[in-house]
Amino acid sequence: MTMESTDMTQALSAPRSRKVSLPFARLGYGAAALALLAATGVLEGYELFLASSILSYAIAAMGLNVLMGYNGQISLGHGAFFAIGAYAAAICIDRFAVPFALTPVIAGIVGMGAGWLIGKPALRLEGVYLALATFGLAIATPTVLRSDLFAEWTGGVQGLFLLINPAPEWAGLDLDQSIYLAVVGYFLLFAFLTLRLVRGLNGKAWIATRDNPIAARAMGFDVTRAKTRAFVFSVLACSVGGALQAVAVQFVAPDSFPFFLSISLFTAVVVGGLCSPLVGPLLGAVFIVMVPNVTEEIWQGGSWAVYGGVIIAIMAIQPRGLAGMLGWVKGKLTTHTNRKQQTGRNRPC
Amino acid sequence: MLKSTTALVLGLTLASGAMAATYDKGASDDEIKFGTIVPLSGPASAYGSTGTCIAAYFDMVNDKGGINGRKVSVSVQDDGYNPAKMLEQARRLVEREGVLFIAGNIGTPTNSAIHRYMNQRKVPHLFLTTGASKWDDPENYPWTMPYIPSYAAEGRIYAKYIKENMPDAKIGILYQNDDFGRDYMDAFIDQLGDESMVVSAVSYDTSAATVDSQMSTLKESGADVFFNVASPKFAAQAIRRAGEIGWDATQFLVSVSNAKSAVLEPAGLDHSTGIISTQYLKEPTNPAYAEDADVQAWQAFKAEYFPKASDGNWWDWSCYSTAYTIEHVLAQAGDELTRENLMKVASNLEGFEAPMLLPGITVNTAADDFAPIEAMSLMKFDGDNWALFGDVIAVD
Numbered sequence: 001m002t003m004e005s006t007d008m009t010q011a012l013s014a015p016r017s018r019k020v021s022l023p024f025a026r027l028g029y030g031a032a033a034l035a036l037l038a039a040t041g042v043l044e045g046y047e048l049f050l051a052s053s054i055l056s057y058a059i060a061a062m063g064l065n066v067l068m069g070y071n072g073q074i075s076l077g078h079g080a081f082f083a084i085g086a087y088a089a090a091i092c093i094d095r096f097a098v099p100f101a102l103t104p105v106i107a108g109i110v111g112m113g114a115g116w117l118i119g120k121p122a123l124r125l126e127g128v129y130l131a132l133a134t135f136g137l138a139i140a141t142p143t144v145l146r147s148d149l150f151a152e153w154t155g156g157v158q159g160l161f162l163l164i165n166p167a168p169e170w171a172g173l174d175l176d177q178s179i180y181l182a183v184v185g186y187f188l189l190f191a192f193l194t195l196r197l198v199r200g201l202n203g204k205a206w207i208a209t210r211d212n213p214i215a216a217r218a219m220g221f222d223v224t225r226a227k228t229r230a231f232v233f234s235v236l237a238c239s240v241g242g243a244l245q246a247v248a249v250q251f252v253a254p255d256s257f258p259f260f261l262s263i264s265l266f267t268a269v270v271v272g273g274l275c276s277p278l279v280g281p282l283l284g285a286v287f288i289v290m291v292p293n294v295t296e297e298i299w300q301g302g303s304w305a306v307y308g309g310v311i312i313a314i315m316a317i318q319p320r321g322l323a324g325m326l327g328w329v330k331g332k333l334t335t336h337t338n339r340k341q342q343t344g345r346n347r348p349c
Numbered sequence: 350m351l352k353s354t355t356a357l358v359l360g361l362t363l364a365s366g367a368m369a370a371t372y373d374k375g376a377s378d379d380e381i382k383f384g385t386i387v388p389l390s391g392p393a394s395a396y397g398s399t400g401t402c403i404a405a406y407f408d409m410v411n412d413k414g415g416i417n418g419r420k421v422s423v424s425v426q427d428d429g430y431n432p433a434k435m436l437e438q439a440r441r442l443v444e445r446e447g448v449l450f451i452a453g454n455i456g457t458p459t460n461s462a463i464h465r466y467m468n469q470r471k472v473p474h475l476f477l478t479t480g481a482s483k484w485d486d487p488e489n490y491p492w493t494m495p496y497i498p499s500y501a502a503e504g505r506i507y508a509k510y511i512k513e514n515m516p517d518a519k520i521g522i523l524y525q526n527d528d529f530g531r532d533y534m535d536a537f538i539d540q541l542g543d544e545s546m547v548v549s550a551v552s553y554d555t556s557a558a559t560v561d562s563q564m565s566t567l568k569e570s571g572a573d574v575f576f577n578v579a580s581p582k583f584a585a586q587a588i589r590r591a592g593e594i595g596w597d598a599t600q601f602l603v604s605v606s607n608a609k610s611a612v613l614e615p616a617g618l619d620h621s622t623g624i625i626s627t628q629y630l631k632e633p634t635n636p637a638y639a640e641d642a643d644v645q646a647w648q649a650f651k652a653e654y655f656p657k658a659s660d661g662n663w664w665d666w667s668c669y670s671t672a673y674t675i676e677h678v679l680a681q682a683g684d685e686l687t688r689e690n691l692m693k694v695a696s697n698l699e700g701f702e703a704p705m706l707l708p709g710i711t712v713n714t715a716a717d718d719f720a721p722i723e724a725m726s727l728m729k730f731d732g733d734n735w736a737l738f739g740d741v742i743a744v745d
Contacts, residue, residue: 046444053437143554146526157527159432159458161465249433250465255458256433258392293441296389296427303427304390 056244061281063237069274071230072210077134079262085239086246111239138262145254159253273323280323375449376686384442389427400425406672432462501536508540521572592620610661
């Protein structure tokens with residue numbers, strides 16, 4: 001038996017050992033979900049907007065983390081799907097007066113369609129080739145959105161303003177609260193989906209495909225299907241995230257989706273921590289939204305130099321990102337129980 | 350008797366006015382707080398210095414004792430030229446930092462993102478450095494007002510000149526494929542009144558590497574007038590290319606891109622000789638203004654408060670004019686530092702002489718006219734400097 005397949009049997013049996021701590025984990029998730037919901041009444045205006053923004057990016061990062069962390073494929077172009085989702089939501093609201101809370105569903109369907117179309121040929125590529133192909137997509141997106149061809153729908157360079165109505169009056173929610181609650185709803189849904197997927201058979205197929213596609217195929221996994229599923233799920237999450245972001249900002253324009261957005265999503269996933277299905281993407285989203293504001297205060301005009309420095313520092317200290325740091329701190333606090341997890345540290349998931 | 354009563358009433362009114370200072374969020378007995386959002390990072394970060402400039406200007410105002418005894422604090426934020434980020438920053442300024450108003454922002458797509466927000470919140474969104482024509486819409490957006498002349502107004506000025514002086518011109522246009530480009534184009538063609546004068550119009554996208562192929566197309570079209578509606582980097586490329594391929598057309602260059610150091614020098618001064626553009630500002634480097642009081646004041650300001658300023662970037666002295674106008678509005682608002690009163694003062698400027706504006710050009714606004722500057726002068730590049738010619742041309 002080769003090294004990889006030993007690894008793989010370990011990987012496949014890993015979830016079983018987790019079951020022991022599941023009731024506690026459930027309790028933790030429940031408390032976190034309640035805290036997110038309760039924030040509706042505590043935060044106001046700007047903070048709610050910021051939180052909505054962070055959670056939208058977190059949803060996108062969750063999907064991208066499945067693709068990059070669990071399935072080991074690199075994409076530098078998921079900002080394009082974020083944009084597709086945002087525009088799908090914008091057009092739904094602008095043209096068809098769809099209630100804003102439903103737009104992510106439509107955006108998700110549109111995004112998944114686009115992801116499937118693009119994923120089919122793109123997934124024949126691997127590693128850096130896929131990264132570059134997707135990056136091409138990210139570069140092309142703003143120009144396509146700007147072009148006259150679709151201007152009738154996209155509003156061209158002007159973009160689209162979204163008129164969003166708050167929840168009905170009896171709910172007693174203002175606009176920011178309504179949007180935030182919808183975002184939290186989708187966030188919880190995606191948190192649930194992501195956990196189910198990565199801990200289920202799909203997750204095993206993704207990890208196996210990533211670690212050794214030949215062995216995975218020999219064991220009966222459909223490698224192509226696994227890769228396609230990871231890709232489509234990541235696209236779904238990104239388009240839903242994009243739709244929610246568009247709703248929160250109430251405006252879409254080509255300049256909102258520069259190729260740098262794709263790099264930001266990539267940053268969120270890696271800085272947050274590959275293979276940490278929930279905490280990583282959430283921390284990563286907080287990072288890409290909040291840290292530029294902080295670095296700007298440190299050195300106005302040179303904020304990106306500080307931002308870049310922080311990224312380098314995080315990668316140097318803990319390649320598994322912020323979630324990895326959190327895990328390390330937790331490991332220090334509870335020495336005994338975590339020894340088993342420590343040994344598995346060399347693998348990304 | 351009547352006289353003394355009037356005097357008494359007047360005196361009382363004045364006294365009560367002086368006593369009852371009224372404030373909105375962001376203003377108090379000793380401070381006025383406002384924000385400005387500019388691209389300090391990202392593709393348009395060159396314009397970010399306007400933020401530094403406005404903050405520096407109010408440092409100077411504070412050093413001189415502030416406005417009506419109040420210090421002014423300016424919060425400069427970075428939007429990275431991203432509309433979504435712009436909204437985040439505007440909300441931060443309005444809702445968290447509690448500024449009285451936002452002024453001096455730069456950029457069309459970014460300000461579009463907060464256009465509705467500012468008007469819903471009824472927070473003044475003043476003196477924007479963007480030439481889009483949509484900002485002058487007091488009926489629908491009574492809280493937003495630009496500062497610089499609109500691109501449309503400028504486009505009309507070129508068309509007017511060409512119609513009068515070169516009626517047989519065959520015009521080739523290079524334009525940026527966005528709001529900025531189309532505002533110029535549409536107004537220009539509208540003013541020409543004869544679309545057949547335009548023999549070729551080609552666009553480029555801001556993500557393009559060069560405009561070489563567009564320039565070849567224009568030359569081949571047989572045009573003898575070149576209207577260059579490009580942002581600085583591309584304008585420089587276009588001028589250089591026109592010279593390289595030997596296209597001998599009379600060139601008109603939009604004012605956004607007429608900086609000598611940022612555009613003409615990279616394009617080559619020999620290629621740039623004879624270009625016609627417009628100006629409404631006094632250029633500090635032009636020897637004609639060496640003795641000018643405004644320019645000397647700007648130089649002094651630059652030396653002490655804004656050493657990063659470049660003589661070649663128009664926005665580094667246009668912001669001085671903007672900041673001066675902001676100061677004027679705040680001073681006029683007196684002790685009634687409410688958002689509503691600020692808009693009232695800002696929309697009631699008549700013949701206000703802001704510094705750095707060319708002689709004959711003043712700031713004029715009214716309740717139904719939110720376009721402060723609507724006059725410009727034509728100028729020609731003589732290989733070394735821009736030289737104004739003709740009268741100030743005003744459009745409506």
